[in-house]
Amino acid sequence: MKKIxxxxxxxxxxxxxxxxxxxxxxxxxxxxxxDLSSLTHLIIPGGESTxxxxxxxxxxxxxxxxxxxxxxxxxxxxxxxxxxxxxKLGMDxxxxxxxxxxxxxxxxxxxxxxxxxxxxxxxxxxxKFTSHSNDVIVLATYNDEPVLLEQNNMxxxxxxxxxxxxxxxxxWFLR
Amino acid sequence: xxxxxxxxxxxxxxMLKGGVIMDVMNxxxxxxxxxxxxxxxxxxxxxxxxxxxxxxVARMSDPNMIKEIKKAVSIPVMAKVRIGHFVEAQVLxxxxxxxxxxxxxxxPADEEFHIxxxxxxxxxxxxxxxxxxxxxxxxxxxxxxxxxxEAGTGNIVxxxxxxxxxxxxxxxxxxxxxxxKAKEYRVPVDIIKMVFDQKxxxxxxxxxGGIATPADAAMMMQMGAEGIFVGSGIFGAxxxxxxxxxxxxxxxxxxxxxxxxxxxxxxGKTMKSLEIDKLETRYAGR
Numbered sequence: 248m249k250k251i252x253x254x255x256x257x258x259x260x261x262x263x264x265x266x267x268x269x270x271x272x273x274x275x276x277x278x279x280x281x282d283l284s285s286l287t288h289l290i291i292p293g294g295e296s297t298x299x300x301x302x303x304x305x306x307x308x309x310x311x312x313x314x315x316x317x318x319x320x321x322x323x324x325x326x327x328x329x330x331x332x333x334x335k336l337g338m339d340x341x342x343x344x345x346x347x348x349x350x351x352x353x354x355x356x357x358x359x360x361x362x363x364x365x366x367x368x369x370x371x372x373x374x375k376f377t378s379h380s381n382d383v384i385v386l387a388t389y390n391d392e393p394v395l396l397e398q399n400n401m402x403x404x405x406x407x408x409x410x411x412x413x414x415x416x417x418x419w420f421l422r
Numbered sequence: 423x424x425x426x427x428x429x430x431x432x433x434x435x436x437m438l439k440g441g442v443i444m445d446v447m448n449x450x451x452x453x454x455x456x457x458x459x460x461x462x463x464x465x466x467x468x469x470x471x472x473x474x475x476x477x478x479v480a481r482m483s484d485p486n487m488i489k490e491i492k493k494a495v496s497i498p499v500m501a502k503v504r505i506g507h508f509v510e511a512q513v514l515x516x517x518x519x520x521x522x523x524x525x526x527x528x529x530p531a532d533e534e535f536h537i538x539x540x541x542x543x544x545x546x547x548x549x550x551x552x553x554x555x556x557x558x559x560x561x562x563x564x565x566x567x568x569x570x571x572e573a574g575t576g577n578i579v580x581x582x583x584x585x586x587x588x589x590x591x592x593x594x595x596x597x598x599x600x601x602x603k604a605k606e607y608r609v610p611v612d613i614i615k616m617v618f619d620q621k622x623x624x625x626x627x628x629x630x631g632g633i634a635t636p637a638d639a640a641m642m643m644q645m646g647a648e649g650i651f652v653g654s655g656i657f658g659a660x661x662x663x664x665x666x667x668x669x670x671x672x673x674x675x676x677x678x679x680x681x682x683x684x685x686x687x688x689x690g691k692t693m694k695s696l697e698i699d700k701l702e703t704r705y706a707g708r
Contacts, residue, residue: 255440256440256674257438257439257441257649257673257674258436258438258439259436259437259439260440261439262436278674278675293436293437294437294438294439294441295437295438295441295461295462295498297456297459298441298459298670301457301458301459301670302459305671327437345496349498349518349519349520350430350519350520350544351425351426351515351518351544352425353425353430353434354423354424354425354430355423355424355425355427355429355430356423357423369429369430369433371430371433371437372434372498372520410429410433410436
Protein backbone atom coordinates (compact mmCIF):
# COMPACT_ATOMS: atom_id res chain seq x y z
CA MET A 248 0.00 0.00 0.00
CA LYS A 249 1.41 3.36 -1.06
CA LYS A 250 1.55 6.29 1.32
CA ILE A 251 2.59 9.48 -0.41
CA UNK A 252 3.90 12.66 1.21
CA UNK A 253 4.89 16.11 -0.03
CA UNK A 254 7.56 17.92 1.96
CA UNK A 255 5.74 21.12 2.96
CA UNK A 256 8.39 23.40 4.45
CA UNK A 257 8.12 25.93 1.63
CA UNK A 258 8.05 26.13 -2.17
CA UNK A 259 5.83 24.62 -4.86
CA UNK A 260 3.77 22.48 -2.48
CA UNK A 261 0.31 23.42 -3.79
CA UNK A 262 1.49 22.84 -7.36
CA UNK A 263 2.54 19.26 -6.56
CA UNK A 264 -0.75 18.77 -4.70
CA UNK A 265 -2.61 19.74 -7.87
CA UNK A 266 -0.75 17.11 -9.91
CA UNK A 267 -1.46 14.39 -7.34
CA UNK A 268 -5.13 15.38 -7.29
CA UNK A 269 -5.20 14.99 -11.09
CA UNK A 270 -3.80 11.50 -10.62
CA UNK A 271 -6.40 10.76 -7.92
CA UNK A 272 -3.61 9.99 -5.49
CA UNK A 273 -4.07 10.61 -1.76
CA UNK A 274 -1.20 12.38 -0.03
CA UNK A 275 -0.02 13.89 3.25
CA UNK A 276 1.86 17.11 3.89
CA UNK A 277 5.14 16.46 5.70
CA UNK A 278 6.47 19.01 8.18
CA UNK A 279 7.72 16.89 11.11
CA UNK A 280 9.75 13.71 11.49
CA UNK A 281 6.60 11.96 12.74
CA ASP A 282 4.93 12.73 9.40
CA LEU A 283 7.59 10.61 7.69
CA SER A 284 6.93 7.49 9.71
CA SER A 285 4.99 5.19 7.37
CA LEU A 286 5.52 6.98 4.04
CA THR A 287 6.51 4.96 0.99
CA HIS A 288 6.87 7.96 -1.38
CA LEU A 289 8.04 11.51 -0.72
CA ILE A 290 8.04 14.47 -3.10
CA ILE A 291 10.48 17.28 -2.36
CA PRO A 292 9.13 20.35 -4.18
CA GLY A 293 10.82 23.26 -5.88
CA GLY A 294 11.83 26.14 -3.63
CA GLU A 295 15.04 27.20 -1.99
CA SER A 296 17.27 24.27 -1.10
CA THR A 297 19.26 26.17 1.55
CA UNK A 298 16.04 27.04 3.39
CA UNK A 299 14.70 23.50 3.23
CA UNK A 300 18.01 21.93 4.27
CA UNK A 301 18.36 24.30 7.21
CA UNK A 302 14.87 23.53 8.51
CA UNK A 303 15.12 19.77 7.83
CA UNK A 304 18.26 19.73 9.96
CA UNK A 305 16.78 21.97 12.66
CA UNK A 306 13.82 19.65 13.13
CA UNK A 307 15.91 16.46 12.92
CA UNK A 308 14.18 15.27 9.77
CA UNK A 309 17.37 15.24 7.65
CA UNK A 310 19.07 12.21 9.25
CA UNK A 311 15.90 10.13 9.24
CA UNK A 312 15.31 10.99 5.59
CA UNK A 313 18.89 10.06 4.73
CA UNK A 314 18.55 6.73 6.54
CA UNK A 315 15.23 5.84 4.87
CA UNK A 316 16.68 6.67 1.45
CA UNK A 317 19.79 4.66 2.22
CA UNK A 318 17.90 1.49 3.22
CA UNK A 319 15.49 2.06 0.30
CA UNK A 320 12.39 2.10 2.48
CA UNK A 321 11.37 5.42 0.92
CA UNK A 322 11.10 6.51 -2.71
CA UNK A 323 11.94 10.18 -3.20
CA UNK A 324 11.19 12.50 -6.12
CA UNK A 325 12.81 15.94 -6.04
CA UNK A 326 12.12 18.79 -8.45
CA UNK A 327 14.72 21.59 -8.75
CA UNK A 328 15.56 22.39 -5.10
CA UNK A 329 14.37 18.86 -4.33
CA UNK A 330 16.93 17.47 -6.77
CA UNK A 331 19.67 19.53 -5.11
CA UNK A 332 18.68 18.02 -1.76
CA UNK A 333 18.74 14.52 -3.25
CA UNK A 334 22.36 15.10 -4.29
CA LYS A 335 23.13 15.69 -0.61
CA LEU A 336 20.91 12.89 0.71
CA GLY A 337 22.71 10.05 -1.05
CA MET A 338 22.05 10.19 -4.80
CA ASP A 339 25.24 9.83 -6.85
CA UNK A 340 24.88 13.09 -8.77
CA UNK A 341 26.88 16.30 -8.75
CA UNK A 342 24.98 19.53 -9.04
CA UNK A 343 25.81 23.10 -9.93
CA UNK A 344 23.25 25.38 -8.30
CA UNK A 345 21.68 27.86 -10.74
CA UNK A 346 23.81 26.16 -13.40
CA UNK A 347 21.52 27.47 -16.14
CA UNK A 348 21.91 31.03 -14.81
CA UNK A 349 19.86 33.52 -12.82
CA UNK A 350 16.24 34.55 -13.38
CA UNK A 351 16.88 36.34 -16.71
CA UNK A 352 18.02 32.98 -18.10
CA UNK A 353 15.05 30.97 -16.83
CA UNK A 354 13.34 29.21 -19.75
CA UNK A 355 10.59 26.95 -21.05
CA UNK A 356 11.71 24.43 -23.66
CA UNK A 357 11.30 21.05 -25.33
CA UNK A 358 13.06 18.19 -23.60
CA UNK A 359 14.42 15.06 -25.25
CA UNK A 360 13.20 11.82 -23.73
CA UNK A 361 12.58 8.31 -25.03
CA UNK A 362 10.29 7.60 -22.14
CA UNK A 363 8.11 10.72 -22.29
CA UNK A 364 7.10 11.98 -25.73
CA UNK A 365 6.70 15.73 -26.38
CA UNK A 366 7.98 16.65 -22.96
CA UNK A 367 8.33 20.35 -22.14
CA UNK A 368 10.01 21.76 -19.07
CA UNK A 369 9.92 24.93 -16.99
CA UNK A 370 13.45 25.76 -15.82
CA UNK A 371 13.63 28.47 -13.15
CA UNK A 372 17.12 29.35 -11.91
CA UNK A 373 17.60 25.66 -12.59
CA UNK A 374 20.45 23.49 -11.34
CA LYS A 375 22.75 21.61 -13.76
CA PHE A 376 23.64 17.97 -13.21
CA THR A 377 27.36 18.09 -13.87
CA SER A 378 28.16 14.40 -13.32
CA HIS A 379 26.67 11.14 -12.08
CA SER A 380 27.72 7.57 -11.36
CA ASN A 381 27.08 4.63 -13.71
CA ASP A 382 24.29 3.58 -11.42
CA VAL A 383 22.25 6.59 -12.43
CA ILE A 384 19.91 6.41 -15.45
CA VAL A 385 19.29 9.55 -17.50
CA LEU A 386 15.60 9.70 -18.46
CA ALA A 387 15.60 13.08 -20.23
CA THR A 388 18.02 15.66 -21.60
CA TYR A 389 18.01 19.27 -22.73
CA ASN A 390 20.80 20.31 -25.13
CA ASP A 391 22.49 16.99 -24.33
CA GLU A 392 22.57 17.87 -20.61
CA PRO A 393 20.76 15.44 -18.28
CA VAL A 394 17.67 17.03 -16.68
CA LEU A 395 15.81 13.99 -15.31
CA LEU A 396 17.77 11.23 -13.59
CA GLU A 397 16.91 8.10 -11.67
CA GLN A 398 18.89 5.94 -9.29
CA ASN A 399 17.01 3.08 -7.62
CA ASN A 400 14.54 4.78 -5.26
CA MET A 401 15.56 8.35 -6.19
CA UNK A 402 14.24 10.51 -9.03
CA UNK A 403 15.82 13.93 -9.58
CA UNK A 404 14.33 16.51 -11.91
CA UNK A 405 16.00 19.83 -12.76
CA UNK A 406 12.81 21.40 -14.07
CA UNK A 407 9.27 21.87 -12.68
CA UNK A 408 6.70 19.41 -14.06
CA UNK A 409 4.40 20.76 -11.34
CA UNK A 410 4.25 24.14 -13.11
CA UNK A 411 2.91 23.08 -16.50
CA UNK A 412 0.42 20.34 -15.62
CA UNK A 413 2.82 17.59 -16.64
CA UNK A 414 1.55 14.47 -14.82
CA UNK A 415 3.61 11.73 -16.48
CA UNK A 416 6.72 12.11 -14.36
CA UNK A 417 4.70 11.88 -11.15
CA UNK A 418 2.95 8.85 -12.64
CA TRP A 419 6.33 7.28 -13.35
CA PHE A 420 7.47 8.00 -9.78
CA LEU A 421 4.34 6.38 -8.34
CA ARG A 422 4.38 3.36 -10.71
CA UNK B 423 12.72 28.03 -26.26
CA UNK B 424 10.78 30.75 -24.44
CA UNK B 425 12.27 33.18 -21.93
CA UNK B 426 11.07 36.01 -19.69
CA UNK B 427 7.42 34.98 -20.06
CA UNK B 428 4.89 35.88 -17.38
CA UNK B 429 4.76 32.20 -16.34
CA UNK B 430 8.52 32.17 -15.73
CA UNK B 431 8.34 35.47 -13.84
CA UNK B 432 5.49 34.41 -11.56
CA UNK B 433 6.97 30.91 -11.37
CA UNK B 434 9.94 32.15 -9.37
CA UNK B 435 7.57 33.73 -6.84
CA UNK B 436 5.79 30.38 -6.58
CA MET B 437 9.08 28.83 -5.46
CA LEU B 438 9.39 31.39 -2.66
CA LYS B 439 6.01 30.54 -1.09
CA GLY B 440 6.07 29.78 2.62
CA GLY B 441 9.37 31.60 3.00
CA VAL B 442 10.85 34.78 4.42
CA ILE B 443 12.51 37.49 2.30
CA MET B 444 14.87 39.68 4.30
CA ASP B 445 16.17 43.23 3.78
CA VAL B 446 19.97 43.26 3.91
CA MET B 447 22.41 46.17 3.66
CA ASN B 448 25.73 44.40 3.01
CA UNK B 449 27.38 41.08 2.22
CA UNK B 450 27.73 40.08 5.85
CA UNK B 451 24.00 40.55 6.49
CA UNK B 452 23.12 38.71 3.28
CA UNK B 453 25.14 35.72 4.49
CA UNK B 454 23.43 35.83 7.90
CA UNK B 455 20.03 35.91 6.17
CA UNK B 456 20.89 32.99 3.90
CA UNK B 457 22.28 30.91 6.77
CA UNK B 458 19.13 31.63 8.81
CA UNK B 459 16.97 30.17 6.03
CA UNK B 460 15.75 33.22 4.09
CA UNK B 461 14.34 32.27 0.65
CA UNK B 462 15.63 35.52 -0.87
CA UNK B 463 17.28 38.77 0.14
CA UNK B 464 16.32 42.34 -0.69
CA UNK B 465 19.51 44.36 -1.18
CA UNK B 466 19.23 47.99 -0.10
CA UNK B 467 21.48 50.64 1.36
CA UNK B 468 19.28 51.58 4.27
CA UNK B 469 16.51 49.58 5.92
CA UNK B 470 13.17 51.45 6.05
CA UNK B 471 13.55 52.48 9.71
CA UNK B 472 16.83 54.22 8.80
CA UNK B 473 15.25 55.90 5.78
CA UNK B 474 12.62 57.29 8.14
CA UNK B 475 15.26 58.53 10.55
CA UNK B 476 17.45 60.11 7.85
CA UNK B 477 14.66 61.77 5.85
CA UNK B 478 15.45 63.16 2.39
CA VAL B 479 15.13 61.38 -0.94
CA ALA B 480 15.59 57.61 -0.88
CA ARG B 481 16.75 56.05 -4.16
CA MET B 482 17.92 52.79 -5.73
CA SER B 483 21.02 51.40 -3.98
CA ASP B 484 24.59 51.52 -5.29
CA PRO B 485 24.86 48.89 -8.06
CA ASN B 486 28.22 47.81 -6.68
CA MET B 487 26.69 46.90 -3.34
CA ILE B 488 23.94 44.92 -5.08
CA LYS B 489 26.50 43.07 -7.22
CA GLU B 490 28.57 42.18 -4.15
CA ILE B 491 25.53 40.71 -2.45
CA LYS B 492 24.58 38.81 -5.59
CA LYS B 493 28.05 37.24 -5.62
CA ALA B 494 27.90 36.32 -1.94
CA VAL B 495 24.66 34.26 -1.84
CA SER B 496 23.02 31.49 -3.87
CA ILE B 497 19.42 32.46 -3.02
CA PRO B 498 17.56 34.98 -5.24
CA VAL B 499 18.50 38.64 -4.89
CA MET B 500 15.90 41.39 -5.14
CA ALA B 501 16.40 45.15 -5.09
CA LYS B 502 14.17 48.22 -4.93
CA VAL B 503 13.48 50.99 -7.41
CA ARG B 504 11.45 54.16 -6.89
CA ILE B 505 7.82 54.05 -8.02
CA GLY B 506 7.75 55.09 -11.69
CA HIS B 507 11.54 55.19 -12.07
CA PHE B 508 11.91 52.98 -15.14
CA VAL B 509 15.59 53.82 -15.60
CA GLU B 510 16.47 52.55 -12.14
CA ALA B 511 14.63 49.37 -13.22
CA GLN B 512 16.68 49.19 -16.43
CA VAL B 513 19.83 49.49 -14.32
CA LEU B 514 18.78 46.66 -12.02
CA UNK B 515 17.90 44.49 -14.99
CA UNK B 516 21.41 45.04 -16.37
CA UNK B 517 22.83 43.75 -13.07
CA UNK B 518 21.20 40.35 -13.71
CA UNK B 519 19.52 40.16 -10.29
CA UNK B 520 16.36 38.05 -9.85
CA UNK B 521 13.47 40.38 -8.89
CA UNK B 522 12.72 44.11 -8.79
CA UNK B 523 10.58 45.69 -6.06
CA UNK B 524 8.87 48.90 -7.22
CA UNK B 525 8.71 50.23 -3.72
CA UNK B 526 6.88 52.94 -1.82
CA UNK B 527 9.67 52.80 0.77
CA UNK B 528 11.80 54.81 -1.67
CA UNK B 529 10.74 58.33 -2.69
CA PRO B 530 8.39 58.13 -5.71
CA ALA B 531 9.79 59.40 -9.02
CA ASP B 532 6.42 59.67 -10.77
CA GLU B 533 3.16 60.53 -9.03
CA GLU B 534 1.02 59.62 -12.02
CA PHE B 535 2.38 56.39 -13.48
CA HIS B 536 3.95 53.24 -12.16
CA ILE B 537 6.58 51.45 -14.27
CA UNK B 538 5.18 49.57 -17.28
CA UNK B 539 6.47 46.30 -15.93
CA UNK B 540 5.43 44.24 -18.98
CA UNK B 541 8.30 45.94 -20.85
CA UNK B 542 10.93 44.30 -18.66
CA UNK B 543 12.54 40.88 -18.75
CA UNK B 544 12.99 40.74 -15.01
CA UNK B 545 9.95 40.06 -12.80
CA UNK B 546 8.55 42.73 -10.47
CA UNK B 547 6.95 42.57 -7.05
CA UNK B 548 4.60 45.47 -6.22
CA UNK B 549 3.03 46.75 -3.03
CA UNK B 550 -0.69 47.33 -2.54
CA UNK B 551 -3.21 48.35 0.10
CA UNK B 552 -6.32 46.94 -1.54
CA UNK B 553 -7.58 44.88 -4.47
CA UNK B 554 -7.74 47.89 -6.82
CA UNK B 555 -4.03 48.64 -6.38
CA UNK B 556 -3.18 44.93 -6.67
CA UNK B 557 -4.97 44.41 -9.99
CA UNK B 558 -3.63 47.67 -11.45
CA UNK B 559 -0.10 46.49 -10.67
CA UNK B 560 -0.89 43.08 -12.21
CA UNK B 561 -2.16 44.81 -15.34
CA UNK B 562 1.16 46.70 -15.54
CA UNK B 563 2.93 43.36 -15.38
CA UNK B 564 3.75 42.67 -11.72
CA UNK B 565 4.44 38.95 -11.22
CA UNK B 566 4.15 38.98 -7.43
CA UNK B 567 2.18 41.15 -4.99
CA UNK B 568 2.89 42.18 -1.41
CA UNK B 569 0.95 44.31 1.02
CA UNK B 570 2.45 47.72 1.70
CA UNK B 571 1.89 47.74 5.44
CA GLU B 572 3.74 50.67 6.97
CA ALA B 573 7.44 49.95 6.52
CA GLY B 574 10.01 50.86 9.14
CA THR B 575 7.51 51.12 12.00
CA GLY B 576 7.60 47.64 13.53
CA ASN B 577 3.83 47.99 13.69
CA ILE B 578 1.83 45.21 12.06
CA VAL B 579 -1.53 47.00 12.08
CA UNK B 580 -1.37 48.38 8.52
CA UNK B 581 -0.28 45.05 7.01
CA UNK B 582 -3.23 43.43 8.78
CA UNK B 583 -5.54 46.09 7.38
CA UNK B 584 -4.24 45.68 3.83
CA UNK B 585 -4.34 41.88 3.84
CA UNK B 586 -7.87 41.82 5.23
CA UNK B 587 -9.02 44.51 2.81
CA UNK B 588 -7.77 42.54 -0.21
CA UNK B 589 -9.45 39.38 1.05
CA UNK B 590 -12.75 41.17 1.76
CA UNK B 591 -12.74 42.75 -1.68
CA UNK B 592 -12.01 39.42 -3.37
CA UNK B 593 -14.87 37.84 -1.43
CA UNK B 594 -17.20 40.65 -2.57
CA UNK B 595 -16.74 39.74 -6.26
CA UNK B 596 -19.80 38.04 -7.74
CA UNK B 597 -20.80 36.72 -11.16
CA UNK B 598 -22.81 39.94 -11.60
CA UNK B 599 -20.46 42.72 -10.51
CA UNK B 600 -17.26 41.85 -12.42
CA UNK B 601 -17.76 44.52 -15.13
CA UNK B 602 -18.59 47.15 -12.53
CA LYS B 603 -15.56 46.24 -10.39
CA ALA B 604 -13.28 46.26 -13.44
CA LYS B 605 -14.44 49.82 -14.13
CA GLU B 606 -14.04 50.83 -10.49
CA TYR B 607 -10.53 49.36 -10.31
CA ARG B 608 -9.63 50.69 -13.80
CA VAL B 609 -8.46 47.36 -15.26
CA PRO B 610 -9.70 45.01 -18.02
CA VAL B 611 -12.43 42.66 -16.84
CA ASP B 612 -10.41 39.51 -17.60
CA ILE B 613 -8.08 40.25 -14.66
CA ILE B 614 -11.06 40.60 -12.32
CA LYS B 615 -12.54 37.42 -13.76
CA MET B 616 -9.31 35.58 -12.99
CA VAL B 617 -9.37 36.76 -9.38
CA PHE B 618 -13.05 35.79 -9.10
CA ASP B 619 -12.45 32.32 -10.56
CA GLN B 620 -9.45 31.55 -8.38
CA LYS B 621 -10.84 33.31 -5.29
CA UNK B 622 -7.34 34.75 -4.87
CA UNK B 623 -4.87 36.92 -6.75
CA UNK B 624 -3.53 35.08 -9.83
CA UNK B 625 0.02 35.57 -8.50
CA UNK B 626 1.72 34.86 -5.20
CA UNK B 627 0.91 37.36 -2.42
CA UNK B 628 3.32 38.02 0.44
CA UNK B 629 2.82 40.35 3.40
CA UNK B 630 5.23 43.22 4.04
CA GLY B 631 5.43 46.31 6.22
CA GLY B 632 5.75 46.24 9.99
CA ILE B 633 6.64 42.63 10.75
CA ALA B 634 8.87 42.74 13.84
CA THR B 635 8.40 39.42 15.67
CA PRO B 636 7.97 35.70 14.96
CA ALA B 637 4.35 35.98 16.13
CA ASP B 638 3.72 38.79 13.62
CA ALA B 639 4.94 36.54 10.81
CA ALA B 640 2.83 33.60 12.00
CA MET B 641 -0.27 35.81 12.33
CA MET B 642 0.10 36.94 8.71
CA MET B 643 0.53 33.32 7.57
CA GLN B 644 -2.55 32.23 9.53
CA MET B 645 -4.48 35.05 7.89
CA GLY B 646 -3.59 33.71 4.45
CA ALA B 647 -0.30 35.32 3.43
CA GLU B 648 1.77 33.12 1.13
CA GLY B 649 5.04 34.36 2.62
CA ILE B 650 6.70 37.19 4.49
CA PHE B 651 8.93 40.17 3.79
CA VAL B 652 10.84 41.46 6.80
CA GLY B 653 12.48 44.83 6.38
CA SER B 654 13.83 46.54 9.47
CA GLY B 655 12.56 43.77 11.76
CA ILE B 656 15.72 41.70 11.48
CA PHE B 657 18.72 43.99 11.12
CA GLY B 658 17.03 46.61 13.30
CA ALA B 659 16.76 44.06 16.13
CA UNK B 660 19.27 43.60 18.93
CA UNK B 661 20.27 40.09 17.83
CA UNK B 662 19.65 39.89 14.05
CA UNK B 663 20.83 36.31 13.59
CA UNK B 664 18.56 34.99 16.33
CA UNK B 665 15.64 37.09 15.09
CA UNK B 666 16.16 35.92 11.50
CA UNK B 667 16.13 32.25 12.50
CA UNK B 668 13.14 32.75 14.78
CA UNK B 669 11.04 34.42 12.07
CA UNK B 670 11.94 31.68 9.55
CA UNK B 671 10.90 28.97 12.03
CA UNK B 672 7.69 30.78 12.97
CA UNK B 673 6.77 31.21 9.30
CA UNK B 674 7.18 27.48 8.67
CA UNK B 675 5.37 26.54 11.91
CA UNK B 676 2.78 29.31 11.76
CA UNK B 677 0.03 27.06 13.15
CA UNK B 678 2.08 25.66 16.07
CA UNK B 679 1.93 28.10 19.03
CA UNK B 680 4.32 25.98 21.12
CA UNK B 681 7.05 26.38 18.50
CA UNK B 682 6.32 30.12 18.16
CA UNK B 683 6.63 30.39 21.95
CA UNK B 684 9.96 28.60 21.90
CA UNK B 685 11.46 30.75 19.13
CA UNK B 686 10.10 33.97 20.69
CA UNK B 687 11.98 33.33 23.93
CA UNK B 688 15.08 35.39 24.75
CA UNK B 689 15.21 37.29 21.45
CA GLY B 690 16.32 40.55 23.07
CA LYS B 691 15.02 43.91 21.91
CA THR B 692 12.96 44.12 18.74
CA MET B 693 13.49 47.00 16.30
CA LYS B 694 12.66 50.52 17.48
CA SER B 695 8.95 50.90 16.85
CA LEU B 696 6.83 53.87 15.85
CA GLU B 697 3.20 54.84 16.32
CA ILE B 698 1.63 55.20 12.93
CA ASP B 699 -0.51 58.23 13.90
CA LYS B 700 2.64 60.18 14.75
CA LEU B 701 4.50 59.49 11.49
CA GLU B 702 5.64 62.42 9.39
CA THR B 703 5.38 60.42 6.16
CA ARG B 704 3.11 57.45 5.56
CA TYR B 705 4.71 55.37 2.83
CA ALA B 706 1.60 53.27 2.16
CA GLY B 707 -0.21 56.19 0.56
CA ARG B 708 2.42 56.51 -2.15
